[in-house]
Amino acid sequence: MTSAGTTTTAAATTAAAQMRRTRTRRRIAMALARLVFIGALVAFWEIGARTGVLDPFFFGRPFAAIGRLWTWVETGSLWGHLFSTVGTALLGYLLGVALGITIGAAFAFSPERISRIGNGFLVIGNGLPRLVLAPLFLLWFGVGTQAKLAFVVVVIVFIVAMNVFSGLRDVDRKMIDHVLLLGGNRWDLARVVYAPAIMGWLLASLRVCLGLSFAGAIVAEYVGSGHGLGYLMVYGFGIFDMNQAIAAMIAVFVVIGVLDRLLARLEFRVTAWKL
Amino acid sequence: MTRMAQPTATVPETATTSEAVQVRSLRGVRAREAVMVVLSGSLLILFFLAVWQILVWTGRLNPLVFSSPLQVAEQIWEWASGGAIADDIYVTVKEVAIGYPIGVAAALILALMTHFMKTFDEFLAPMLNMFNSVPRIIFAPILLLIFGLGIASKVALVTLMSFLLVYYTVREGLAAVDHHLDENVRQLGGTFLDALRHVYVPAAFVWIMSSLRLAIGFAFIGAVVAEYVGSNKGLGYLIVIGEAKGSVTEVVAGVVIIVAFVGAVNAVLGLVERRYARWRTA
Numbered sequence: 001m002t003s004a005g006t007t008t009t010a011a012a013t014t015a016a017a018q019m020r021r022t023r024t025r026r027r028i029a030m031a032l033a034r035l036v037f038i039g040a041l042v043a044f045w046e047i048g049a050r051t052g053v054l055d056p057f058f059f060g061r062p063f064a065a066i067g068r069l070w071t072w073v074e075t076g077s078l079w080g081h082l083f084s085t086v087g088t089a090l091l092g093y094l095l096g097v098a099l100g101i102t103i104g105a106a107f108a109f110s111p112e113r114i115s116r117i118g119n120g121f122l123v124i125g126n127g128l129p130r131l132v133l134a135p136l137f138l139l140w141f142g143v144g145t146q147a148k149l150a151f152v153v154v155v156i157v158f159i160v161a162m163n164v165f166s167g168l169r170d171v172d173r174k175m176i177d178h179v180l181l182l183g184g185n186r187w188d189l190a191r192v193v194y195a196p197a198i199m200g201w202l203l204a205s206l207r208v209c210l211g212l213s214f215a216g217a218i219v220a221e222y223v224g225s226g227h228g229l230g231y232l233m234v235y236g237f238g239i240f241d242m243n244q245a246i247a248a249m250i251a252v253f254v255v256i257g258v259l260d261r262l263l264a265r266l267e268f269r270v271t272a273w274k275l
Numbered sequence: 276m277t278r279m280a281q282p283t284a285t286v287p288e289t290a291t292t293s294e295a296v297q298v299r300s301l302r303g304v305r306a307r308e309a310v311m312v313v314l315s316g317s318l319l320i321l322f323f324l325a326v327w328q329i330l331v332w333t334g335r336l337n338p339l340v341f342s343s344p345l346q347v348a349e350q351i352w353e354w355a356s357g358g359a360i361a362d363d364i365y366v367t368v369k370e371v372a373i374g375y376p377i378g379v380a381a382a383l384i385l386a387l388m389t390h391f392m393k394t395f396d397e398f399l400a401p402m403l404n405m406f407n408s409v410p411r412i413i414f415a416p417i418l419l420l421i422f423g424l425g426i427a428s429k430v431a432l433v434t435l436m437s438f439l440l441v442y443y444t445v446r447e448g449l450a451a452v453d454h455h456l457d458e459n460v461r462q463l464g465g466t467f468l469d470a471l472r473h474v475y476v477p478a479a480f481v482w483i484m485s486s487l488r489l490a491i492g493f494a495f496i497g498a499v500v501a502e503y504v505g506s507n508k509g510l511g512y513l514i515v516i517g518e519a520k521g522s523v524t525e526v527v528a529g530v531v532i533i534v535a536f537v538g539a540v541n542a543v544l545g546l547v548e549r550r551y552a553r554w555r556t557a
Contacts, residue, residue, distance in 0.1 A: 033398055034401065034402065058420065059421065116311070117315050119315070120312050120313075120314075121316065121319050123312060123316055129495065129499075129533065129534065129537055131496050132496060132514075132530060132534075134503065135503065135514050135515060135517070135518040136523070136527065207408075211408065211409075211410055212410070214410055219503070222416070222503060223518070233413065234416050234504060236420075237417075237419055237420055237505065242420050245416050245420055246417065249413060256408060260408040
């Protein structure tokens with residue numbers, strides 16, 4: 001800021017500062033409004049449960065549910081279940097991605113006939129509503145983590161394979177020609193053209209696919225498992241304990257919410273260069 | 276995939292070739308490609324089924340663990356002749372048929388509200404996003420506790436899932452409406468209600484139609500998974516009972532029925548979608 005237009009710059013900065021202040025004030029007001037809204041809902045729920053307006057058997061009592069969750073945290077019993085679900089979801093996702101990339105790439109670089117069969121296979125696999133296959137995996141692998149893991153892997157594999165397959169096949173020919181023209185070999189091609197294409201898609205689909213892995217882990221736990229947050233919910237359902245189910249659901253919300261926020265920030269930082 | 280990659284041998288080289296003929300044969304080529312994909316996929320399935328059956332016959336695969344295509348077919352036939360399939364399909368379809376429209380109606384109303392009242396939108400958005408980031412299936416046990424084992428809980432889950440999906444779709448659709456259309460309505464003397472009726476709601480419906488397949492697919496999955504958690508009727512119920520019995524045949528048979536049914540629904544909806552999207556030039 002030069003001394004030449006100090007008065008105008010001063011006016012400009014106060015105007016900008018004022019805009020920023022009103023924006024921050026607005027944001028705080030919004031946050032407060034949401035807190036009040038949620039607080040009112042919870043209060044209505046709690047008072048309703050205590051007075052009997054809302055039958056606590058069917059609806060639970062929020063403070064009781066939170067108390068239950070806190071007990072779990074205190075006694076440490078929550079962590080085993082939490083790690084079971086989160087670990088299965090994350091590991092299943094990673095394995096599914098690795099397998100999916102392998103399968104997709106294998107089909108993409110095969111001769112035409114095999115490629116077409118692979119395409120058909122992947123299309124069918126993707127069209128299958130894979131979440132409904134959970135009981136099958138439980139019958140095959142028994143009640144336990146293996147069934148969950150295998151199930152999540154299968155849920156993820158087809159999506160990843162299909163997208164890697166089409167992504168690799170639809171790569172712009174010009175880019176391939178450029179690399180080859182500049183004297184690159186197949187390793188360079190993979191490094192400069194194919195890998196970024198795959199990574200790009202992976203990052204873009206990270207949130208959706210992770211959400212799906214969690215859904216898979218939890219559904220597998222619903223159908224039969226001895227561990228996990230989904231198991232806690234279904235157990236609560238089985239013994240007609242609404243507070244237990246709600247406590248487990250809060251735990252799921254918190255875990256997925258935190259993960260989702262982290263991923264959103266990661267996504268933003270990675271794609272910030274895009275306009 | 277550029278147009279030039281497609282064979283032009285089918286197009287007559289005469290100077291009087293009309294554009295319409297070219298477009299028609301290109302469409303024919305694309306349709307043929309789609310048929311090829313479906314055929315190769317089906318052949319693959321048949322091949323896989325044959326291998327499976329042979330492995331069971333030769334004793335390589337234990338039929339108690341893996342079942343066999345013939346056993347599955349037998350089970351389906353048994354169910355079908357007993358009327359079980361019809362009843363259970365009917366129940367699951369009813370759950371979707373009731374839940375989905377309710378979800379759409381609620382989503383439409385809320386989307387219109389948040390589209391036109393920006394403050395309300397700002398207020399609601401983070402809370403809705405929080406609900407959206409979580410896989411909605413996790414609400415199943417809670418809804419089952421509130422609504423019981425009957426249809427109501429499944430309808431509730433389907434409504435919830437459809438609502439969230441359709442809400443975001445409709446918001447996108449409303450945002451994409453050309454504001455000139457709204458201005459035209461006002462210039463011709465229309466009120467806000469007229470604009471709603473003639474511009475916004477039709478736009479929303481077009482977008483709802485285009486997301487119909489996806490939404491109903493998810494709705495079915497939701498209904499079936501809810502039946503897994505607790506039910507006394509429905510396709511998911513059939514499967515879960517089979518699982519409890521330890522009968523792989525029944526589970527596979529149930530899964531096959533679901534997949535076939537969802538596939539058929541998808542195909543029909545695909546035709547509906549194409550008919551509705553015919554006005555698009557893309």
